[in-house]
Amino acid sequence: MASEPKYQRRKEDRPQEIADAAFAAFAEKGYAATRIDDVAKRAGISKGLTYLYYKTKADLFKAVVKNVVVRRVDTLIGNVESTDLSSEDFLRGPLLDFMKKVPGSPIAIVIRLLISEGPRHPDLVDYYYENVVARGLGAISAFVARGVQRGEFRREALEVQPHLFLAPMMLSMIWRLVFSDKPLNTDQLMESQIEMLLAQLKARAEQDK
Amino acid sequence: MASEPKYQRRKEDRPQEIADAAFAAFAEKGYAATRIDDVAKRAGISKGLTYLYYKTKADLFKAVVKNVVVRRVDTLIGNVESTDLSSEDFLRGPLLDFMKKVPGSPIAIVIRLLISEGPRHPDLVDYYYENVVARGLGAISAFVARGVQRGEFRREALEVQPHLFLAPMMLSMIWRLVFSDKPLNTDQLMESQIEMLLAQLKARAEQDK
DNA sequence: ATACTTAATGACCGAAGGGTCAGCAAGTGA
DNA sequence: TCACTTGCTGACCCTTCGGTCATTAAGTAT
Structure with missing residues (x-):
């Protein structure tokens, strides 16, 4: 046997x-x-x-962060470039959907780790910045620029900082990480922001400063 | 001797x-x-x-968080209620100034601690929520409501979630905590958001949905 | 001065946990 | 079936650190 x-x-x-x-x-x-x-x-x-x-334990930590990052970011950024929707529809559709998903995804966990351990792992922070943050913000900027070229957005749209798109997403993430049990309509938060931004991007200039 | x-x-x-x-x-x-x-x-x-x-060490941790909180929050919220500025000027002035200061203040440190250690100290999270977050959001809501009563804001302003005011502040905080060396014009972020919100709060209804 | 209280010290304990390594056994090839 | 390589185990080492406590000495009252 x-x-x-x-x-x-x-x-x-x-x-x-x-x-x-x-x-x-x-x-x-x-x-x-x-x-x-x-x-x-x-x-x-x-x-x-x-x-x-x-x-070492630190090596393992680094592997974990890189692991989660590489798996997800690329596919997501790819969408922005290859879509054939109008800029407005893309914002209200795929981009909004993506933002709604992030706060509950593993990316949120990674961000928590970066916030608490980042100062002790500067190389990791750099890696994350280059491969996620810089690329993500770049994709948004490129998206806005394309909207302007197509005549969908006004010229001043170029001056809008891409970070503004992500701010409510960040707040939602932190909220869920810290106050997991307190209610907050995070989806609505992001929808409102997108609508505000759209109004800003599309509006014809009505007043001079 | x-x-x-x-x-x-x-x-x-x-x-x-x-x-x-x-x-x-x-x-x-x-x-x-x-x-x-x-x-x-x-x-x-x-x-x-x-x-x-x-x-215990945990006791010390709790004392630290409460300490930093009580010292600052009360004075700040007091301003909102006692100002005699117009709602618009208050947003562009004292509120904006406050928001610009937070990301570099000890409050940011406390938030970092809450993000990393929160799950192990639920009573602290509750304390912080009640004494800072809930009161802060409440003050903003009350401020908006007063603006509506005074006829400075349109009625729909009441539906704007107060969190939207704070979102860029949160992003700026996290940014500084994690990417301290990467540049970001955080002040401009918050200014843009306030302007967007003001446009939203003041605008006369131009279209029905 | 003297007796007394208690703030403050610092040596110590025990548990925890990162990291090591001698040895075991699963797979492999002939 | 037997020798051989190497993935894998788990007992062990050693440092670190939260927490304790017997002892010391600063302040105080008489």
């Missing part, structure tokens, strides 16, 4: 599994309060194995 | 001094990474004394 093997060797899958387990643990307890033992238990392996694939 | 006394007994001042030292330490390293020894050293006392005034 063959006895059950105690474990399987799965060199290929381990890193991803460990990173996933670490993400779950960090999400629940934060970086500092997460024990490597927890991560290992979640991944169904021994503590020692974690150190075979990630030299 | 009288020898220097090794220390002075200053029962009255110690709690405040310890809380201040703890705030500085938490601000620099975060809650989990702060050692009670650090706090004691900053306060110029021994570790043991800390425990005479605060039973």
